[in-house]
Amino acid sequence: MIRVVIADDHPLLREGLRRILEFEEGIQVITEVGDGQGAINIARSQKFDVLLMDLNMPGVNGLEACRVIRREHQEIGILVLTVDDSDEKVFQVLQLGVAGYLLKDVEPKTLVESIFKVNNGEPILSPAVTGKLLGQLSHPPQYKQNYGLSDRELEILTYVVKGASNKETGQALFISEKTVKNHLSSIFRKLEVEDRTQAALKAIKLKLVSLD
Known part of the structure; x- marks a missing residue:
């Protein structure tokens, strides 16, 4: 059973989300x-698996709550559910290591599927957010620092x-999957991730790669 907490300052939205999720087996x-602050307090007092987190809330906002909860409870999968798709906010939140970022116009079926995926450790991004991230790669700078x-x-x-797997990457570059893993270990170390x-x-933030 996936235990879920909903953090949102709109009672009607919380009720709607609860009704959607109550009909799903396994949630x-x-x-x-x-x-x-309420989300932080619950994380400190109860055990649960996935947190549905709005960003724009009074008092302690969702961004700060994500920062605290990620630091104190890395086992909790945070799935941001918001109307804010600004480039700055997307990057701020994803750099904290949240499990996913969805917009509130998401289909109920997609939301449910995303909760299961987050619980399994899979990262989730809405198509709109993915498009923003890839859009950051369309204009690389003239000078590029490769960070070693x-x-x-x-x-x-x-x-x-x-989003290619190790196997797919190896096939595309004609190298073994093990070689890909070795390179990834080196990449993680150099980028400090x-x-x-x-x-x-x-890579997107630093414009290290360019997607055509």
Whole structure:
């Protein structure tokens, strides 16, 4: 059973989300809160798996709550559900290591599927957010700092940003899956990140790769 907490300052939206999730087998909404401090308090007092988090809330906002909860409870999967798709906010939130970023116009079926995926450790981005991230790669700077990455590592990083698996990357570059993993370990170390999602986000922020 996936235990879910809903954090949103609009009671009607919280009620709507609860009704959607109550009909799904394998999901249990354990409580609702109306601000970021409430989410922090629940994370400190109860055990649950996935937090549906709005960003624009009074008092302690969702961004600050994400920062605190990620630092104190890395086992909780945070799925941001918001109307704010500004470039700045998207990058701020994803750099905190949240599990997913969805907009509130998401279909109920997609929301439910996303909760299951987040619980399984899979990163989730709405198509609109993905488009923004990829759009950041369309105009690389004239001078590019490679942060010690080799040409091969930059190639592999490009496939990471595209969402390719290690196997798919190896096939495209005619190298073994093990070689891809070795390069990824080196990439993570040089970029000072811990996983593929963080590597992709940092590559986009630093404009290390360009997608045509």
